[in-house]
Amino acid sequence: MAPLSRREFLQWTTGGVAAAALSDWVFFKKILWATPEEGEKLFYHSCHICDCNCGMIYQMKNGRIVEMRGNPADKLGAAGKLCVKGYSTPRLYHDPCRLSHPLQRTNPRKGRDQDPAWKIITWDEAFNLVGEQFRRAYDQYGPESILLFARAKPWDSHLQYAIGTPNQLCHVDTCYINHEVAGKAVSGQRIWGWDFSHAKYIVGFGYDQPGKSKNIHQREFMEARRNGAKIVIFDPRLSETAQKADLWIPIRPGTDLAALLAMIHVIIDQGLYDKGFVEKYTVGFDKLKPHVAKYTPQWAEKICDVPAQTLVQIAREFGSIRPATLAYHKRDAGGPVFMNSFQTAHAMLVLQALVGSLDRPGGLYFSRTPKLPSIKDVYQLSYPDLQGKARFDDPENLTPLAFKAQKAGFSTAADAILNDAKPHVALFHSYNTTSFSNPQRFEQALKKLDFIVNVDMYLTELGMYADVVLPENLWIESSGFTERSYQAERPQILLDEGAPKLHDTKSYGEIVNGILAAMKLYDFVVDPKKFTPAQLKALGLDKDTLRQAGGVFDSGEPFKPTEQFKTPSGKIELYSTVLEQAGHAPMPEWVEPAVKPTSEYPYYVVTHHLPWMRMLKNANDPILKDLQCENKAHIHPSVAQKLGVKEKDFVWLETPVGRIKLKVAVTEGIRPDTVMTEHGFGIWAKGRCQGFGWGQNEGEILPDRTLAEMKRWKRHAAGRGVGICDTTVRITKA
Amino acid sequence: MLAPVLAWAKTAARYPRSADHMEAVLELSEPLVHWLAAAQPLLEEFLGWWIESPHAALEAHQVEYTRLFVARWGGIPVPLYASWYLDRETFRGAAAEVTAGFYEKWGLAWRETDLKAPPDHLAVELEFLEILCRDVLTAPREAAEVTLSALALWQEFRSSHFDRWVPCCAVAMGRHATLPVYKVLALTLTHLCEEDQAHEGHHP
Structure with a gap:
């Protein structure tokens, strides 16, 4: 490159057209009268840091969140108190590291040691890039070549159904999938509520929700404590919950199933089960009784390192003190912790049914969520038929119930991508490589994909492998409402009044519709702003009414215990025909965890x-x-x-x-x-x-x-x- | 003299969205080289590159801007807003509120742009100073809540706000910038703050 003379340089720098175009006021407008100082404004929202969705109230002043507190009207949730996670919201809102603009990768090499060399692009450019790559995969390899790593939430599902791919992969393999599948198979519904405050006896297996500061669990659990319930926690470590229990039993990891089977054995053998409930609301007891005869406390003692006498004592108390319940949720011993944990989750449900506290006061119960129209209903859409479209990661129909729940995929995602030619492009919505166990292998799988788009609020480890990153609003910047699902003994919804957006971000509804438009799937492009009002209207509500009610709609419906269960028999199936037909064990049975300590890995x-x-x-x-x-x-x-x-x-x-x-x-x-x-x-x-x-x-x-x-x-x-x-x-x- | 310099700095502190933007950075730089001689060789280097390979140069500046100021694989080394430096690394902190107060005193309201630069963004503050310099006579002072002379407002804005964070920002920018435009921007900001300190009472 030849050096420039001063004259040449000055010729370039004398203020031409481009300079004139950019010399106007960019950031200011005149005000003709002084504006009065903005007072503090109060807004309602639910916390989206975890699924407790505690109601919160926050105040804005001059574009800043200046105060945040729990919403006292949220009686089923926070009841006016937030946990430490909820209080981090203002700092997340003002976090300088949040994603602020759509980004495009300019370095094609991917890996932990590679700088993606991002550049800012406009939303139009971003949608065009994603639309072009997704459409190419759609046309050349079919809709199933598009992988969607997302939760089964309304706009995620809309994207999936509109594209017509069966391949939506969810994190729940590492979360509550076992409980979900067992609950639906055995009792027809997911168990998502717990009435600890009315329970007199509580047993947990690896349960530590209060230790995770799950606000609703914590409140319920401490109320049980105050009410004098006896609490027993099986856990290899002295968790925060175990510290507040009457009895901590340091069980051998991976053997909770043996303890549960022994408890079932004792309760049946000694006739301690709730005969009225079992007779009226369950089927399969005649098959269960001989099935568990072999699972004696003496048998279990050798496996789980808990004295037989202790197991007998706990089983007796659990069977005779009413109401008794299991403390139960997500990644307890019935969560996806061990390969035998589905059997553990199944045994927990059976035990709960035997003592008559499944969907009953003082026990576990199903959520009562409001009946809301779906996106398909609101916009009167007709999606492509997904029936018969096989998932790429389930060639032999391994876990049909998990897929039916639209909540599976992470456990085998790396293996399936690395060994299958079908996947070409992927979208990740708020998922990260750290959401996966063995992320090293998953990152190898990511390198195999042609194109990755990541929708998130931060540049995460997953984003480091993305070709395009789309910044989503922080949840407190989104408006609408939230259905209470945890602890929903009656339908309840919470108003979400979004704070002003601080960055060039979009809601996920806007992002999904932008991608669909760019893919030219115009039949499914809708105005997301119409969704919330239509849903509220179906409940006879609008935002103003919700606001006047303190940000919470509480149906006030009294709790009605389920009489007819959504199973083939209409009853709780102690012998599950649903599991049997899907090729799984119809009753909980002992199986060793996948691995035991060895001299090499002790x-x-x-x-x-x-x-x-x-x-x-x-x-x-x-x-x-x-x-x-x-x-x-x-x-x-x-x-x-x-x-x-x-x-x-x-x-x-x-x-x-x-x-x-x-x-x-x-x-x-x-x-x-x-x-x-x-x-x-x-x-x-x-x-x-x-x-x-x-x-x-x-x-x-x-x-x-x-x-x-x-x-x-x-x-x-x-x-x-x-x-x-x-x-x-x-x-x-x- | 200072107004064109501020106009250049404001332009350089904005995201180089297009070739027009890059052209503007060049076209506005003539007064700058008279004011800051050290800028000339760097700008010449940039111009040579621009003539030779405009597409590559534009993308390199977009990547550099993003890397330095917006989103980076190694954390953002030079956030371009006051709240980061004055409010314990927050975005739209109290400093943003303070700047809006200054703008209002001159009858101006901050306007959100497509890139949503906050009120305390470097480019916004530079434009405010440019307006004070350039538009003293026509600014709608009569409508402001508190009427101040441009000089008094300049001095107050500089001493109580701008000069409290821009020197730190300029140092970080000088350390991390790899392209001439951002090296010049760092030099310009440093010179601007140092010159004002050296000439107490200096006004636009």
Whole structure:
């Protein structure tokens, strides 16, 4: 390049057309009269950091959130109190690291060591890029070549149905899938409520929702405590919930199923079950009774390391003190923790039915959500028929019930992508590689895809593999309403009044319709703004009415226990015909977890969510960072002595999948054969400036599953749960 | 003298959306090189690149702008708004509210653009200073809640707000910028703040 002369340079710099066009006022307009100082404005919203959806009230002043508190009108939810996670909302709103504009990758190389070299693009450019790539895949390889990693929420499902792909993959393999599938198969519905406050006896298996600061659970649980309920917690570690229990039983990891089967055995054998309930509301008792005869407490003792006498005592109390309930939710022992956990979830439901507290006061119950029109109803759409379109990750129909619930896919996603030629492009909505166990393998799968679009609020680890990143509104910037689903003993909805958007972001409804328009699927492009009013109208409501009611619509309907269950028999099926027809075990049966300790990998591993962390949703909160910015290896003193380590020394945790280095925390509150570490750490995507570098992602030592493994587990893993802790570890001094 | 410099800096502090924008950065730079001689070789380097390969140069500037100021694989090294520096690394913090108060004093209201630059964004503040410089006579002072002279407002804005964060921003920009335009922007901001300090009472 020849150097320029001063004259040439000045010729270029004398203020031409472009300069004139850009020289006007860009950022200002004149005001003709002084505006009065803006007062504080009050808005209602529900918290979307976790699914408790606690009602909140916040105040805005001059574009800033200046105060936030719980909504006292939300009686079923927060009842005026927010948890620590909810209070992080104003900091998330004003977080400088949030995504602010659509971004396009300019570096085609992908990997943890690659800078994507983003550039800002307009929304039109972004939609065109996504639309072009998705349409090409749609035309050349068919709709099933498009993978959608998203929850089954209205706009996610609209995108799926409009495209006509069966391949929507959801995180629930690592969350509540077992409970969902077991609940629907055995009782016809998902169990999503719990009435601890009226229970007199509560037993939990790995249950630690209060320890995760799940607001509604916490409130209910502490009310039970105050009301004098006896509480028993089975858990390999002394969790926060176990600390508040009357009895902590440090059960061997992966063996909760044996304890449950033994309890069922004792309750039936000693005639302690609720005969009236069993007779009127269940079928299959005649098959269950001989089936559990072999599961004696003495048999269970050898497996789960709990004295037979203790199991007998707990079973007797559980069968004779009414109402008794299981503390139950998501990633407890019936969650996708071990490969036998579906059987655990199934056994929990059977036990609950035997004591007559399934969908009854003082027990577990189904959510009573309002009947709302769907997107299909509101816009009168006719979607392509998905019947008979096979999913790419289920060639032999391994877990039909999990897929029917539209809530499966993560456990085998990497294996299926790496070994199948069908997937070409993918959209990820608020999912991250850290949502997966064995993310190293999943990242290899991501490199195989032709094009990835990521919709999120932050530049996450997943975003580092994306070709286009679309910034979504922070939930508090979105308007509409939220259906209460947790703890909904009666229909309730909460008003969502969005705060002003701070960045060039869009709602997911707008994003979905932008993509569909760019794909030229015009029959399914709708105005998302009409959806909320239409849904509210169906309930005889509008936003003003909700506002006048303090941001909460509470139907006030009295709780009506279910008389007719949505199963083939209309009753709770202790012998499940639904599971049987799908090729799964119709009654809970003992099966060993996938892995047992060996001389090479001698320890079990369990995980925990910290109360102030919602996975990585609020990981960029600088105040929460101060509470604990790393996860630790929690080990028993005898293990520390054996390893020659003390508090704050470093150790390596190693499994066949990978290894991570953690600081030691020595505690009596864990079994000597088990190590615990916290989930929600190990951010390597530097886009989240606060959270970057905290601790290690324990997912890097946890397994994902192959389709071949799932096939072997078909009888027992009906939920397709990943068995996230079904591995063993070696601990060495670092 | 200062108004064209501010106009250039404002333009450089905005996202280079198009070739027109890049042309404007060049076209507006003539007064700048008289005011800041160190800018000339860097701008010449940029011009040479622009003539040779405008498409590549535009994309490189878009990537650089995004990397420095908006979203980056290594965290954002140079946020371009005051709240980051004055309000413990927040976006639209109290500093944004403060700037809106200054604008109102001169009868101006901040207007949201397509890229949603906040009221305390560097480009917005530079435009405000440019307006004070350029538009003293025509600004609708009579409608402002509090009438101040342009000089008094300039000095107050600079000392109580602008000069409290822009020097830090300029240092970070100088350290992380790899392209000439942003190196020049860093030099310009530093020179602007230093010049005012050196000439106490200097006015536009």
